[in-house]
Amino acid sequence: MSIELTNDSQLTEVVPPLTRREAVEEALRCYYCYDAPCTKACPTGIDIPMFIRHIATDDLVGSARTILHSNILGATCARICPTEALCEGSCVRVKDSHAVSIGRLQRVAMDYVMAHEVPTLPRFTDLGSGRVAVIGAGPAGLGAAATLARLGYAVDVYDRHDVAGGLDTYGIVSYREPLNVSLFEVDVVRKLGVTFHLGEVIDAARFRQLREQADAVVVAVGLGRVPKLEIPGEDLPGVYDALDLIEQTKTRPLAEINLGRRVAVIGAGNTAVDAATCARRLGAEEVSILYRRDESAMSAYSYEYEFAKQDGVAYRWWTLPVEILGSSHVEAIRCVRTRVAEGDVSSRQSPLIRVSGSEFLMPVTSVIRAIGQEKEISLWQAIGAEMHDGRVVVDDVTYATSIPGVYAAGDCLGRPGEATVVQAVEDGKRVAHAIHQALARQAS
Amino acid sequence: MADLSINFAGIQSPNPFWLASGPLTNTGYQVMKAFDEGWGGAVWKTVGDPIINVGSRLGSLDYGGRRMMGLNNIELISDRPIEDNLREIAEVKRKYPHHAVIVSMMFEAKPAVWAEMVKRVEDTGADAIELNFGCPHGMSERGMGSVVGQVPEYTEAMTRYAVDVASIPVIVKLTPNVTDIRVPGRAAVAGGAQALSLINTINSVIGVDLDTWRPIPDVDGRGSHGGYCGPAVKPIALHMLSSLYNDQTVGLPLCGIGGIETWRDAVEFMLLGAGALQVCTAAMHYGFRMVRDLTEGLNDYLDERHIARVEDLIGQAAPKVGDWNDLRLSTSFQMVARIHSESCIGCNLCHIACDDGAHQCIGRIPGQIAPVVREEDCVGCNLCSLVCPVPGCIEMVPVEKGPVETWRQHEARLQQQQA
Numbered sequence: 001m002s003i004e005l006t007n008d009s010q011l012t013e014v015v016p017p018l019t020r021r022e023a024v025e026e027a028l029r030c031y032y033c034y035d036a037p038c039t040k041a042c043p044t045g046i047d048i049p050m051f052i053r054h055i056a057t058d059d060l061v062g063s064a065r066t067i068l069h070s071n072i073l074g075a076t077c078a079r080i081c082p083t084e085a086l087c088e089g090s091c092v093r094v095k096d097s098h099a100v101s102i103g104r105l106q107r108v109a110m111d112y113v114m115a116h117e118v119p120t121l122p123r124f125t126d127l128g129s130g131r132v133a134v135i136g137a138g139p140a141g142l143g144a145a146a147t148l149a150r151l152g153y154a155v156d157v158y159d160r161h162d163v164a165g166g167l168d169t170y171g172i173v174s175y176r177e178p179l180n181v182s183l184f185e186v187d188v189v190r191k192l193g194v195t196f197h198l199g200e201v202i203d204a205a206r207f208r209q210l211r212e213q214a215d216a217v218v219v220a221v222g223l224g225r226v227p228k229l230e231i232p233g234e235d236l237p238g239v240y241d242a243l244d245l246i247e248q249t250k251t252r253p254l255a256e257i258n259l260g261r262r263v264a265v266i267g268a269g270n271t272a273v274d275a276a277t278c279a280r281r282l283g284a285e286e287v288s289i290l291y292r293r294d295e296s297a298m299s300a301y302s303y304e305y306e307f308a309k310q311d312g313v314a315y316r317w318w319t320l321p322v323e324i325l326g327s328s329h330v331e332a333i334r335c336v337r338t339r340v341a342e343g344d345v346s347s348r349q350s351p352l353i354r355v356s357g358s359e360f361l362m363p364v365t366s367v368i369r370a371i372g373q374e375k376e377i378s379l380w381q382a383i384g385a386e387m388h389d390g391r392v393v394v395d396d397v398t399y400a401t402s403i404p405g406v407y408a409a410g411d412c413l414g415r416p417g418e419a420t421v422v423q424a425v426e427d428g429k430r431v432a433h434a435i436h437q438a439l440a441r442q443a444s
Numbered sequence: 445m446a447d448l449s450i451n452f453a454g455i456q457s458p459n460p461f462w463l464a465s466g467p468l469t470n471t472g473y474q475v476m477k478a479f480d481e482g483w484g485g486a487v488w489k490t491v492g493d494p495i496i497n498v499g500s501r502l503g504s505l506d507y508g509g510r511r512m513m514g515l516n517n518i519e520l521i522s523d524r525p526i527e528d529n530l531r532e533i534a535e536v537k538r539k540y541p542h543h544a545v546i547v548s549m550m551f552e553a554k555p556a557v558w559a560e561m562v563k564r565v566e567d568t569g570a571d572a573i574e575l576n577f578g579c580p581h582g583m584s585e586r587g588m589g590s591v592v593g594q595v596p597e598y599t600e601a602m603t604r605y606a607v608d609v610a611s612i613p614v615i616v617k618l619t620p621n622v623t624d625i626r627v628p629g630r631a632a633v634a635g636g637a638q639a640l641s642l643i644n645t646i647n648s649v650i651g652v653d654l655d656t657w658r659p660i661p662d663v664d665g666r667g668s669h670g671g672y673c674g675p676a677v678k679p680i681a682l683h684m685l686s687s688l689y690n691d692q693t694v695g696l697p698l699c700g701i702g703g704i705e706t707w708r709d710a711v712e713f714m715l716l717g718a719g720a721l722q723v724c725t726a727a728m729h730y731g732f733r734m735v736r737d738l739t740e741g742l743n744d745y746l747d748e749r750h751i752a753r754v755e756d757l758i759g760q761a762a763p764k765v766g767d768w769n770d771l772r773l774s775t776s777f778q779m780v781a782r783i784h785s786e787s788c789i790g791c792n793l794c795h796i797a798c799d800d801g802a803h804q805c806i807g808r809i810p811g812q813i814a815p816v817v818r819e820e821d822c823v824g825c826n827l828c829s830l831v832c833p834v835p836g837c838i839e840m841v842p843v844e845k846g847p848v849e850t851w852r853q854h855e856a857r858l859q860q861q862q863a
């Protein structure tokens with residue numbers, strides 16, 4: 001692999017692993033619910049009580065097998081899933097004590113097989129045959145590829161990056177998920193027999209070739225870069241796209257990245273938290289998150305917000321950047337105060353107005369744009385898939401697009417709301433089973 | 445403050461808690477330390493002819509992350525010279541005249557041996573003798589311990605050897621490794637025993653090491669069956685205790701042993717007929733200091749209920765334990781489960797337990813957290829309320845269904861109808 005593992009100490013994983021002893025104690029707190037709410041809350045439907053029981057009886061391989069059976073990215077998800085909003089949030093023990101630490105237990109099982117051997121995942125009993133091309137080697141593509149391979153298909157995965165894994169590899173900060181976790185998962189998928197074709201951008205022409213060669217195509221290309229702020233001065237050196245910055249921390253020595261002393265991060269979602277905490281770890285002394293609303297409206301999870309505050313990140317609410325200033329490099333950012341014109345303050349839909357005469361100047365050494373990701377529409381348009389409202393049109397159940405044999409999975413579906421790895425994996429699984437059913441129907 | 449002191453078959457003790465014969469009562473050092481910590485009495489580690497022990501000797505049954513819910517041992521009787529034991533017993537008794545010191549003994553079936561040994565024990569000033577007819581391992585292969593307790597004739601004869609020469613009370617300690625505990629109990633009565641104590645340990649193999657495939661405890665690759673005790677044996681002890689207490693022909697003071705760990709256990713043993721209590725495993729697990737929870741908890745329990753003397757508890761619940769044939773049949777009376785939905789946390793354990801392991805009468809309602817019991821199909825087995833992790837969430841409610849009728853009454857009625 002052409003990617004270098006950066007092991008700068010600033011980037012060591014923030015959440016420590018549970019010891020085996022702690023894990024058994026925690027596992028014994030699980031009631032082994034029947035038709036468990038946690039399993040229902042997991043988008044991939046991992047049999048959580050079962051994998052926890054395996055930990056309690058000291059069968060970590062069995063535990064990992066149970067996890068991987070439903071979620072091939074179990075090691076990533078153990079670290080970065082918003083568990084409070086998913087499995088742990090629905091744990092029955094929230095009501096009589098506190099939730100079982102499902103995420104950290106999952107990590108114990110996955111860490112064990114990462115350090116030892118990966119359990120063999122049984123193939124499904126009802127096998128198909130044929131060839132499927134998957135475009136995009138992120139969570140959705142890997143989820144689809146692994147499932148298709150286990151269903152008996154020959155699978156080719158294409159990605160424009162040199163290393164597979166999608167945002168897990170390039171977009172998740174190392175102190176939340178070390179790079180080797182993502183690389184391990186790619187390896188698990190490769191060992192299922194999936195072939196990777198890396199460093200190749202799939203354009204419309206190549207797409208048509210792939211469509212002809214394969215029985216079905218899965219498009220799992222994710223989202224685009226961070227959108228522009230559309231304010232003057234944002235092309236100055238010293239203005240970063242949050243995703244580029246994170247990618248740099250994962251692919252270059254940290255010493256080569258210099259953000260200076262005072263960093264402003266624009267946006268208040270989870271990406272902004274990642275960018276801001278990254279900046280702190282890169283040595284910035286003052287890192288401020290500028291948001292045009294307040295904490296009641298921000299989209300970051302509460303644990304992310306806490307994490308940022310603990311890292312010493314300052315929040316400036318009701319602050320809208322209007323101009324970035326500097327002669328040859330960023331020097332300052334001009335902001336204006338905002339307030340809600342009418343309606344609910346905590347709603348992101350309520351219209352904002354600028355408070356007149358409230359403009360002020362903040363001296364900064366860099367600015368990081370972290371206001372979400374652009375929809376990926378260029379490929380869809382190029383291949384002629386039907387679109388609506390900037391989103392590809394798909395069948396509700398199968399995620400089949402308007403082009404026969406072409407399916408969409410993951411972030412590129414352009415769903416509203418927070419995108420998650422676990423949902424992308426589930427999309428991939430869903431599409432794989434849909435393809436299997438469609439091809440079986442054709443064959444019979 | 446309730447009066448915790450007891451008079452058990454003439455043996456005075458400041459409280460009902462005695463250390464059982466075993467590793468806790470091997471030496472004078474230990475017994476004096478235990479008395480300082482608050483134990484009311486101690487039964488000295490069984491003295492007898494010289495033996496040699498093996499190592500390792502103990503094995504544990506762990507459960508749900510907790511250690512020693514059951515304990516198994518292959519230790520024999522005291523391996524110290526008898527002179528040392530007797531000298532230390534005398535010293536303890538001299539320093540602690542108001543505590544109960546009982547000496548456990550085990551000898552072969554020779555009246556002359558018993559005559560001499562009982563005399564030497566009495567010379568120490570000990571308050572009573574306990575005859576160990578219960579040790580299920582090692583000693584039993586040499587014609588002592590549980591082989592005596594398992595044959596009523598031997599029990600009676602050996603008891604008599606001791607009783608004939610003793611001027612202090614003789615307690616016979618029974619083995620649970622029998623079909624009906626009343627049979628050896630009655631034999632001890634026939635032999636002239638002044639009291640009974642029970643239970644000694646239960647025959648057991650505690651486990652196998654998954655890596656070495658050797659039995660546990662492991663003595664150079666081999667193991668042997670050993671005696672089982674600790675919290676897990678309490679139900680067996682309670683059954684045997686109550687059946688002896690309720691036996692009209694026994695009528696002796698009973699000392700309860702087997703799985704006592706908390707004051708709550710102590711209350712149950714006393715309610716089912718124990719006049720004194722012995723503890724082994726729990727004190728081995730946590731040390732002598734645990735007695736303070738036993739005495740304080742028992743005292744607080746009595747005070748809360750305005751019960752003046754601990755002896756007022758003895759046997760109060762025993763008459764309620766009897767034959768199955770005297771229970772009201774479910775055509776006449778039964779319990780039914782009722783789920784308090786407001787405290788339900790939605791684990792569905794009651795549902796799956798009833799569906800797979802009981803009578804398929806707890807249904808789930810879409811969109812609702814709490815399952816619902818179809819009371820007309822519930823047999824009142826209790827399973828759901830036992831698996832429910834939330835205290836009080838599933839209540840078992842009594843339901844009157846018809847005139848009082850037990851199996852005995854039912855049979856009699858059928859016979860009358862036929863006649």
Ligand SMILES: Cc1cc2nc3c(=O)[nH]c(=O)nc-3n(C[C@H](O)[C@H](O)[C@H](O)COP(=O)(O)OP(=O)(O)OC[C@H]3O[C@@H](n4cnc5c(N)ncnc54)[C@H](O)[C@@H]3O)c2cc1C
Pocket residue numbers: 080081082135136137138139140141158159160161164165166167168171172200201202203220221222223243246270271274373379409410411412419420421422424
């Ligand atoms: C900064 C940040 C933090 C995040 N934190 C979390 C988190 O904590 N928890 C969580 O659950 N989710 C998090 N997410 C969201 C999560 O990363 C995504 O939802 C998930 O990665 C989506 O998977 P995907 O496979 O759909 O897309 P991606 O991961 O984006 O993968 C798409 C892949 O397709 C490839 N590709 C694109 N176009 C082409 C083309 N034309 N030809 C060839 N290859 C192409 C790309 O190179 C990429 O590898 C975060 C996202 C970001 C940006």
Ligand SMILES: Cc1cc2nc3c(=O)[nH]c(=O)nc-3n(C[C@H](O)[C@H](O)[C@H](O)COP(=O)(O)O)c2cc1C
Pocket residue numbers: 464465466467489490515516517519520521522548576578579617643644645671672673674675677701702703704722723724725726
């Ligand atoms: C290691 C060990 C040694 C024992 N040795 C004796 C003994 O020498 N004589 C005896 O009568 N009982 C002996 N016992 C049995 C105990 O006195 C007691 O009857 C039994 O352990 C049940 O009580 P418990 O559940 O509180 O441990 C021994 C028990 C253990 C665990």
Ligand code: SF4
Pocket residue numbers: 780781797798802803804805806817821822823824825826827828829
């Ligand atoms: S008491 Fe038994 S039969 Fe009745 S609901 Fe509970 S488990 Fe089912």
